[in-house]
Amino acid sequence: MTAPEPYAGVTTHTPVRHHILSVLVENKAGVLARIAGLFARRGFNIYSLAVAPAEGHARFSRVTIVVDAESAPLEQIVGQLNKLVNVVDIKDLAPRDALERELLLATLPVDDGNRAAVLEVVANAAASIVDVNATSLSVVLAGTPHACDLLERALEGFSDVELQRTGRVALPRLTQTESL
Amino acid sequence: MELTGAQALIKSLEHEGVDTIFGLPGGAILPVYDPILDSPIRHILVRHEQGAGHMAEGYALASGRAGVAMVTSGPGATNIVTPIANAHMDSTPLVVVTGQVATASIGSDAFQECDITGITMGITKHNFLVQSAHDIPRAVAAAFHLATTGRPGPVLIDLPKDVAQSTMQWWYPSSVEELDLPGYQPASSIDGDALDRAVALIAASERPVLYVGGGTLKSRASAQLRAFVDRVRIPVVTTLMARGALPDSHEMNLGMPGMHGVYAAVTAMQKCDLLIALGARFDDRVTGQISSFAAGAKVIHVDVDPAEFHKVRRADVALQCDVATALGALDAAGAEPANLDVWWKEIRNWQERYPLVYDDPRPEGPLRPQHVIEAIAAKAPPGTIVAAGVGQHQMWASQHWRFEEPGTWINSGGAGTMGFGVPAAIGAKVAQPGRTVWCIDGDGCFQMTAQELTTARAEGIPIKVAILNNAYLGMVRQWQEMFYEERYSEVYLDADLPDYVKWAEAMGCVGLRARTLEEMHDVIERANEIDDVPVVIDFRTDASEKVFPMVASGASNDDIMVHPRQRSAAS
Incomplete structure (x- = not known):
């Protein structure tokens, strides 16, 4: 699947x-x-x-x-x-x-039917698995808000996902774009 | 020197030069009331905490210094919320001290506990919950600094009972740095580039108007305004908050703009090509429908509070400084408009066609409220202070009294607080005991705070109160007549209930009544002869009188309704 x-x-x-x-x-x-x-x-x-x-x-x-x-x-x-x-x-x-970063944490149930798909999503998002037991796993992503958006969207395809985001923190970029 | 927190609080107030506290004691503030007995500060014991707040406001507006009020926790504190909100809307410097339950009880729903710093967060410039007696001097010094600098406003100090009872080593901050306010920098300087652009706009203008707001009085810029106006000859409108900033007798003063403004003032703003706003905030009662307000005008906006820029109306030039500084800079830069003769001719024509008018008084009464105000003014000594409540009587007082000095008009502008008049007049009289203080009040307003006349009598504060008694909540009645097909809903008050003369007498005041023209002149004369006790006069006025001119709520100022007499004459 x-x-x-x-x-x-x-x-x-x-x-x-x-x-x-x-x-x-x-x-x-x-x-x-x-x-x-x-x-x-x-x-x-x-x-x-x-x-x-x-x-x-x-x-x-x-x-x-x-x-x-x-x-x-x-x-x-x-x-x-x-x-x-x-x-x-x-x-x-x-x-x-x-320079914006945000943290996303998610826990979702896994079984033989979806484990591979979940792992693929995690890998594609460059997220990490930080907790795991026989029936669930937890992933974390610290990334741009856009990367967190993408991961959240990908995880929406699975059922019973518990997901939390921190809201972003930001600092000025060292190289600022010229204002037009 | 070791002091209790309570002693430190009173000593801190003395240090700030406070001569009067308006207040009422209770459980949580009890410790602070003990050292008051040993202090040179005069405490005025009010009958309701709202009275303390409005008195402190009246004191502040008449003196230019911060007014101080002190009340207990819980209901004492919530009763003074209305004056705090009022002072916040009108940028009046106020320091309010509230008692609080002991720190260990905070959050436990203790007796007379309420979260007054939470409640007043949005209606104070800042507030403090003092956590230790050592911090009291800093909190008091910071409160006065915040209340009186930059854009003034109310500051609240919440003092838990155990903090007042604990001890501290006396100290007092000797500099602003010691106040620990790293986020507060009210100092302003003029941006030279913006100043140049303002001068250029003035030079290019053929139809300028100086839109003078309350900030002009707050920065004590009246003398500079007058000198500036005498030089540049730009027409001036003085808002409800700025009456007296330029004498009404000054030929360049068109009077009050806005919903009940003078026709020439309203129309000059509508037709101007340059609006120079001095400490004014484009209130909806001035602008009417915002999209059609002064539609062809460029705007120079002077304000000490940069958050006012572009809030309602986009300014072409914003000068962030107080009005006095701005006028000084504009003068130094030689700001001068073109020849304004054509503009003045147009304005003089409006003034001649549409002066403030009212129907002729009838000898047998009922009295015309506008006529009563003019009759009082005619016999009032120069420098008389006028306080008002909110409603028709307030608008008539602002329209028909001739204000010649700053600090002589005390009213509730932004908040529109009914019942403001009597206590505010008392506070003003305490600040200026040598001056005559009249409260022009309505019968509805009077009933809200009249009990403070007991305070006035007990404390020897001889104010004079003129109740324009039309037996109605008059302004609401006017709107129901004009916009609700004369369906009068819950506005009738009965001219004889209460009996205002008996009520005045019961409070130890002199009570007088006037129904006819002859009685009107008599009672004004008698009131002027009394200077040891408060006087209350029940003037029976015509309930059908309406305030004109009027711009309907939300309508364009172009659609100003003049007095019916002028309408028929015009057609």
């Missing part, structure tokens, strides 16, 4: 006009609530959000927010975000200027 045909339609996990905001915030109680509350009350859409302590500082965290720039003008989102007193710095990364 071969792997089922991937879903033919375009499943994009990212809004058409998305932007990545890399936001340095003070590591204080309630900061995430302030950011989430601001987005909610101003009607800005968050596509994904990742938080972690920033570059060796105990004082600061970096919040990487993928925003839907269709929901509001980007300058308005950045302007309002900048007014939060706990927000120290905002880097606005256009997708082409950003």
Whole structure:
């Protein structure tokens, strides 16, 4: 049995006009609530959000927010975000200027009937198998959001897949494209 | 020096130059009320926490300094949420201290616990939950710094009871760096390139308008505005938040724009080729339908808050600085428009054709509300401060009072908070005890916060309140008459219930009533003779009076409805 045909339609996990905001915030109680509350009350859409302590500082965290720039003008989102007193710095990364990575974890049942197909999908995606027992296996992929999209789409062909993505983190590319 | 957190809080407020706290004690804030007895700070005991908040706002707007309010946890804190939201909408500097349950009880649904920092996140410039007594001075200093710099606004300090009871070694931050606000840089500088483009736009303009907003008053730019206007002779409109920024007697001042604006002010904005917005935020009550608002105009937008740029209207030039700085820079750069004689001729024609009018008063009454306001103004000493609630009376006060100085008009703009008038007037009188303070109120508004007149009497704050009593929630009635086929739903209040004179007397104030023209002049005279206790006057006004001009909600400012008398004259 071969792997089922991937879903033919375009499943994009990212809004058409998305932007990545890399936001340095003070590591204080309630900061995430302030950011989430601001987005909610101003009607800005968050596509994904990742938080972690920033570059060796105990004082600061970096919040990487993928925003839907269709929901509001980007300058308005950045302007309002900048007014939060706990927000120290905002880097606005256009997708082409950003180095983006995301983590995908998936667990799915395997048997003799589908094992080969699963392994092929994992191999093609350059994902790794990180856990396995008699009836299931778990795979991980750390890659571009696009690579995670492709793997997620390929795994949709199997049944009972449990899948989780982290949302992306991003840094500016060292070589920036010339703005036109 | 070892102090309790409570002592440190009061000492910190003293350090910030606070002379008055408006507040009401309760369980969680109890420790802080003890050192108040030993402090030179005057505490004004309100009858409801909402009163404390609006008084602090009135104090701030009349003094230019941050107003301070202090309440307890839970319901004390939620009762002051409305004034906080109001101050946030109108960029009024406010520092609110709330008691909180002890840190160990936070999150346990303790008695009178509520998450006030969570509740006020979206309506404060910032808020703090203080975790240790050592941090109190920094929180207070940071609160005042945040509240009064950049775009001003309300800041809340939530103080758990155990933090107030624990001890600390006294210190006080001596510099902004010690405030630990790495994300807050309100300093602004003018972008020279943008300034050049602004000067070029002004030079190319034949029909400019200065759209003066509340930020002009916040940056204390009135004198500079006047000098600038005298030089460039550009027509000025002063928004509801900016009344008094340029004297109404100034020949270049067209008055208030917007939904109930003066015809010439509204129309000059619609027809202008350059709109110079000074600390104004293109509020929907000013613009009407946004797509047709000043459609042929280029826009220069001056604001200290860059998030206001392009939020509602795309600016051709954005100058991120306060109004005073911008006017100084424009002056230094020699900004000057072309000859405006043709433009002024057009504007003078609008002013002559469509001045503010109302029907002639009748000697036997009911009184015309506009006439009552003009009669009070005629007998008011220069520098009189006017506070208002929200509704028809507020619009008439803004239209018919002649404001000659900054800080003399105190009202709730963005939030539209009914009941703002009485407590705000009390706060203003505390800030400016030498000035006469009138509250022009509606009967609906008065009933929301009137109990603070007890506070005013007890604390010796002799304000004067004019209730324009038309027995209705008048503005809602006006909309129901005009847009809901005169189907009056839940707007009738009854002019005699309550009896406002008796109510005033019960609160220790002088209560007066006027139904006829003669009585109107009499009671104003009597009110002006009283300066030791608050006075409340029940003016019986005509319920059918409507505020004109009017632009219907969502309609274009081109479709402004003038007073019916002017409509028949025009056709």
